[in-house]
Amino acid sequence: MSYTSVNFIFFVLVTMLVYFLFPKKNYRWTVLLAASIFFYLVAGYTYAMFIVFTAVSTFLTGLWIDKIARDSKKYLKENKKTLSRDEKKKFKSKTKVRKRLVMALVLVLNFGILAFLKYYNFFAGSLNDMLGSFGMDFSAPTLKLFLPLGISFYTFQSMGYIVDVYRETTPPEKNPFKMLLFVSFFPQIIQGPISLHSQLAHQLYEGHEFDFTRFKHGAELIIWGFVKKMVIADRTNILITSVTDNYGNYCGSTLTFTVILYSLQLYADFSGGIDISRGVAQIFGIDMIDNFRRPYFSKSINEYWRRWHISLGAWLKNYLFYPVAMSNVFINASKKMKNTRFGNTAAGTHVSKVLPTSVASLIVFLVVGIWHGADWKYVAFGVWNGGIIMLSILLKPIFDGITAKLHINPKSFGFSLFQIFRTLLVVLVGYVFDIAPNFGYAMDTFVKFFTDQNIPLMTQQYAEMNILSNKDYAIIGIGAALIFVVSLIQERHPEKTIREMIDRKPFAVRWLTVYAAIMVIIIFGIYGSGYNAADFVYMQF
């Protein structure tokens, strides 16, 4: 059941009706659980065993870790007087190891399933290629594997919970069904956001009363999500798919324009989907975190990744970046460097200081790349982004020096604009890895960018595709302008939402705005057999 289908709208309306009419407020979460199970089963009941396994293993491990922690505390309390300081320390350390082992077990199991389903064929293929190049007659079999709906999202969310329980920043969930709801909550199962247990769970389990303002704002957010997804993203996707299906046939200019279009499509698609998810959750009284904060206005690639897919970035920061950057290996390496001759120079002091964070960034982005897909092009995507971030951290003093020498005011509008365009360029280069069929094609694209720019040929190639009318191009243009204007307003007034701004307008304006938005979806949306509506891009992850 796609989020943009009529069935989904009916499904949400029925769930809403049952939820708010459910007599026992404390048990309203069971309605959400039943709806989530139904939603998941409709997507494919064969997927269900995977999500159930994750929920059960997460639930039991959470309790187990908590039991180890409680037993340990109890033991220490009971033997407070008899144990020496060293014995206490040793016991604490032993407890930590036990907790860590249990945590590792469930992490390996769940990430193992994800890795196996998502990457087995990639590794088998790569291994076969490698051994084949050495003339070895070995062939790892390729398997027909399917990816359960939302597996990346629910695995990351559940494993985040386990780490939080391990760190004792969140209490363990005592009710297995509540855990199942946390793992499978239907508005976020397709493409996130990846929520923290401490942020989402209590909202899921509270029995919310119907709130008209929340309903209105939720519905408005859903409508805006539909506009972005159905009118802009899916229309742009028709053009992009047409190019990517025959990637090698197009000139550099066509590919350049396609990458620019892809930046629009990806943003409209992903943020549109998240708006629908957040809007639905909001109607039920649940605030999910926003996954986007106008990422294309970022002044650095680092900032871009703090504004794009925020929940994934936060997850990686919490559960990967900090553990890596703060690990003994990195801290010791940094200290060692500091004690060398190079470490005593100005550059060496800076490098040894930022080494853990810069290398950790590279590792994080390698993971981001691989998370996007099982292909070398995604590894390259990760290396590109991580590499740029690493270099920007390492070379920051040089850049600052150049800026100062050129008497550039880093806070000036012109320089900000330059930074935004520079970041956008870096992002667009990264997108080449996304749209190219493989790493080789991505490299060809970069060559074509410099050697095969031909605007008249591009015009001709787009005309020959003959898949979109001039009106469609106009709709894409207007859609892009609309997103830009909305983003600009949000950027200037981050303290309030557009919906709150609309609320202050007279009734007729508010009513007409919503009416016009719905009609835009009905008339200009990509749906029905006249079009092939596309799945959400991030659904595949």
Add this chain to the structure above:
Amino acid sequence: MQKGLSAKRIIKIVALFVAVLVTSLFLQQFILIHYDSNRLRLEGFYLEEKNTIDVGLIGSSEVYASFAPGMAYEKFGFTSFDYASASCTPTASITQVKEMMDQQSPKLILMEVNAFLYGVDSQGVDVNAFKDSSIRNYIDNIPMSDNKKAFLDEYIEKDQHIEYYLPLIKYHSAYNDMPDSFKYMRACFEQKLRGNTILKGFKTRTRVFQPLQKLYNKEIQTDNKKAPLSPTAEAEMKKLLDYCKKEKINIVFFRAPHMIDENTVTRSERTNTLEELITKNGFDFYNFERNYTKLGIDLKNDFYNYDHLNIYGCEKFTEYLGKLLVDKYNIGRTQLTEKQEKKWNNAAKSFRKLYDYSDDLIRHHKKYITLEDDPKTVEIIK
């Protein structure tokens, strides 16, 4: 602020819902429609006063290019209508017959059999029977009825029914056809305002076609070879014949004249197979493709393309078929009211003007255009 749903808020939500619904229905009904020649003709058919048509002609484009109801009325006095759509499918045939009977119960139905003559592709699938555009040329342009519902139930996947009940789902992008579609949009509106059609479904193109390839029309006159029908075509024809027998429908089948090149020889062999099937079931069949000389059809002068007669061919065909209907099937001059007679006299006069205009364009201006019930043509022939 009150959190719940007050009566005022409910009214606002309902008003929004109603406004969206009304606008959508308006767009679906009048604006976001795939306006084309098929729509104009089929909509026109339903504007005809009930039970005023003596002969209903059914089938594909051959029907409306070959038979001129205006001329038939002028010459023989019976009323007729070209109730046909381009590339009609065999699956639509029973629905066409049922609709014709429900609307007009004519004395005789004449069915052109082109729909049954498409072959199969390399995978053995009928090349036209399940083609979306061919299905929609007909079914999307007739009003919802029990017959249409029965068609949908039988031939269209259940999950696609919604698009036929709410065509806006399929045609919401019809703004892409604009402004080209304005011609047909205007024609449909004007036709509705007028309350009837002028050409009674007839459509022609102004050209004398000169084929580059060798023609096999002479050879097929003596060729009795029979090529197999597609499984769908055969099954649908049998179903249709059974239905007509059961309902005692007075129906006659025919094959319109065509230019036969090497690609369409097999098709004419399928016609032989079909003829056998039809006549064995006790129905009359006329193969004018094979016996075109009887009509006086001249291959060098009477077609506007391989499959369609031009105005000269149409004149000969209508003359011959009209006479046949009068002589053999006793289709006589019909009883009409004064008002109806006025309309039909106007149809006859308009066809005559159309003939002259078409003749002038072909002979003197070499201008290749389409003439039908569109505003420009109507302006010339009214």
